[in-house]
Amino acid sequence: MGSNRTGWLLLAPTLIILGGFGIVPFIYVLWVSFHQWNPFGANPAMIYNGADNFRRLVFDTEFLQSVWFTMQFGFFAVVSEIVIGYLLAQLLMRDFPGKSIFRTIHTLPLIVAPIVVGSVWRLMTTPSIGIIPYYLNHWFGYQMNIGSSATAAFVTTVVxxxxxxxPLVTLTLLAAIVGLPKDPFEQAQIDGANRWQIFxxxxxPMIRPAILATVFIRLMDALRTVDEIWMLTGGGPGAATRYVGLHIWKIVFPKTDYGYGSAISVIVLYLTLVMCWLLYVGLVAPRVKRST
Amino acid sequence: MAEVTIKNIVKRYGELEVIHGVNVDIADGEFVVLVGPSGCGKSTLLRMIAGLEPISGGDLSIGKRIVNTMPPKDRDIAMVFQSYALYPHKTVAENMGFSLKIKGAPKAEIDAKVRQAAGVLDLTKLLDRYPRQLSGGQRQRVAMGRAIVRNPQVFLFDEPLSNLDAKLRVAMRVEIKELHQRLKTTTIYVTHDQIEAMTMADKIVVMKDGYVEQIGAPLDLYDNPANVFVAGFIGSPSMNFLRGRIRSEGGVQRFVSDHGSVLPVKPIEVEDGRPVIYGVRPEHIGLGAEGLAVKVAVVEPTGAETQLFARAGEDTIDALLRDRVGVRAGEAVNFVIDPQKAHVFDQQTTKRLS
Structure with missing residues (x-):
């Protein structure tokens, strides 16, 4: 009994934090999502309206479009990050002059707050003062304006x-590559494999678990990006970069439609889970099954 | 199958030279063991033959081709690593068939060859398993199967049995030897274990500090070691060494140790009083009525044989007797040495004189 109490005591901080900041708000959001609620409106009371919010969002083209944009954004961003991150990790496996300085500088973006990243990129992409439109025009004669071109805005958010x-991907994959045993690679050389075949x-296959873990983390993060996008494009032009996170924010705050925003949050969480589950079923599970 | 010629091979890491002009001729189908203490350069030499380490100087040829700068994949060799180096994400069958798959061999051919090798190595039931589901001995066999499937010109083994327990090591030793007798593929085998070298090799190359100390057939090295190092390295338990001088008395040469023990030698042409090292194997010492008087310090019976650790004054001598003897620690006995089987080495050069 005594040891049981000690156990609970040791678990308590985690449970309190998890409960206070995770489970309780989630249940609250779930509760709100079944109501019509505008606390700043003429009638600030919560009015129960059953599944009306959910019924509404199934036919809400604005919402569905934002989901579609978000998925494109997540796909292009995560795939590029994995590819570039892997190449950088391989680069960092080799010795070259200035390697440690490069590694430090390359990691810096990670410690910058998203809101700051958004601001900096906004400055850099603003036509007439930004460095990026300037050089794109200077070198390629391309007029970049993320305020008017949906494609430019989308690409800029991805970039x-x-x-x-x-850098996060690089560090994760670097850790995975450093941890690989050397012998199978030498064996593969002797077995007659060329570089591409070895890769x-x-x-x-050997760093696959690390890649999958990174994809999960990055995908979940990308699907809920708000502040950087909000700072950079504000979701525009039109709704071209209004990804779901931003969409929810717009519904809940400027429009003060708390009930509907909560319903979207719940659905987005559900969609994220489904996507991760599909990825898991498609990529992880077959391996696990084969190897047991 | 092919012969391998190692000619004046040198390995340098920057300024540091670790292999100093090694020469070994390996005939087609021969089983050659590179043996030596750790750090002697044997594994580095093997890795140079495999193409995993660049060669700093000299010529290496496999078959008739000089392969110094040829990448491993073109050398037509198979290697078994100490760690087995199995691909953890591939099944046993995929591991064994990988080299053929890379070459683009048809699936049916890969299957047939893998099945055949698996049959030889008793792996047929394990073909669908992953390496982590296998025991050490099974992994070892898969690594060998992967080599056999290739049907390469040369097999390279880098301490393949070091990670196995003693019993399995003996069993695998026999298997590898049998395999070689069946396939007759040129084999280069690296080990630090002189028993493995003695039991498996057609030819042993003893290495130390990047030099070849002696090359020869196992029993030749045992009977006629070139120097103190080889004499001490080959044979277990190790040869007894005593420092002293050769003294002639009435035309009969004897060895007198620095501590005064007198031992018989066969006639050799050295001047009287020459400082030498006297070497005799424990198994060449017997008990008798006359001979060197010693006091037994420790008796180690192992059933088949009995090992006696004895002292003659300050000298320590170790004898291995084939039969059981009723000697106890502390007893005084006489060691009889056959002078024909004793060796005399020069103290300066450590080379054998007798």
Whole structure:
């Protein structure tokens, strides 16, 4: 009994934090999502309206479009981050002059707050003062204006996310690569494999768990990006970069439609879980099954 | 199958030279063991043959081709690593078939060859398992199977049995030897274990500090070691060494140790009083009525044989007797040495004189 109490005592801080900041707000959001609630409106009371919010969002093209944009954003950002991150990790496995300085600088974006990243990128992409439109025009004669071109805005958000988060991927994959045993690679050379075959048949399968873990983390993060995008494009032009996180924010805060915003949050959480589950079923589970 | 010629091979890491012009000729189908204490350069030499380490000087040829700068994948060799180096994410069958798959061999051919090798190595039931589901001995066999499937010109083994327990090591030793007798593929085998070297090799290359100390057939090295190092390295338990001088008395040469023990030698042409090292194997010492008087310090019976650790004054001598003897620690006995089987080495050069 005594040891049981000690156990609970030791678990208490975690449970309190998890409960206070995770479970209770989630249940609250779930509760709000079944109501119509505008606390700043004429009638600030919460009015129960059953599944009306959910019924509404199934036919809400604005919402569905934002989900579609978010998925595109997540796909392009995460795939690019994995590819670039892997190449950088391989680069950092080699020795070259200035390697440690490069590694430090390359990691810096990670410690910058998203809101600051958004501001900096906004400055850099603003036509007439930004460095990026200037050089794109100077070198390629391309007029970049993320305020008017949906494609430019979308690409810029993806590039910003890559700039911000690739270092995380690099570090994770670097850790995975450093931890690989050396012998199978020498064995593969002796077995007659060339570089590409070694990468495809040996390296990739061996760091696969690390890649998958990184994809999960980055995908979940990308699906809920708000502040950087809000700072950079504000969701525009039109709704071209209004990803779900931003969409929810717009519904809940400027529009003060708390009930509907909560319902979208719940659905987005559900969609994220489903996507991760599909990834897991498609990529992880077959391996696990084969190897047991 | 092919012969391997190692000619004046040198290995340098920057300024540091670790292998100093090694020469070894390996005939087609021969089983050669590179043996020596750790750090002697044997593994480095093997890795140079495999192409995993660049060669700093000299010529290496496999078959008739000089392969100094040829990448490993083109050398047509198979290697078994100490760690087995199995691909953890591939099944046993995939591990064994990988080299053929890389070459683009048809699936049916890969299957047939893998099945055949698996049959030889008793792995048929394990083909769908992953390496982590296998025991050490099974992994070892998979690593060998992977080599056999290739049907390469040369097999390279880098301490393949070091990670196995003693019993399994003996069993695998026999298997590897049998395999070689069946396949007759040129084999280069690295080990630090002189028993492995003695039991498996057609030819042993004893290395130390990047030099070859002696090359020869196992029993030749045992009977006629070139120097003190080889004499002490080959044979277990190790040879007894005593420092002293050769003295002639009435035309009969004898060895007198620095501590005064007198031991017989066969006639050799050295001047009287020459400082030498006297070497005799424990198994060449017997008990008798006359001979060197010693006091037994420790008796180690192992059933088949009995090992006696004895002292003659300050000298320590170790004898291995084939039969059981009723000697106890502290007893005084006489050690009889056959002078034909004793060796005399020069103290300066450590080379054998007798």
């Amino acid at each position: 910003m996310d890559i700039w911000h988060w690739t 495809w048949h040996i390296t990739l």
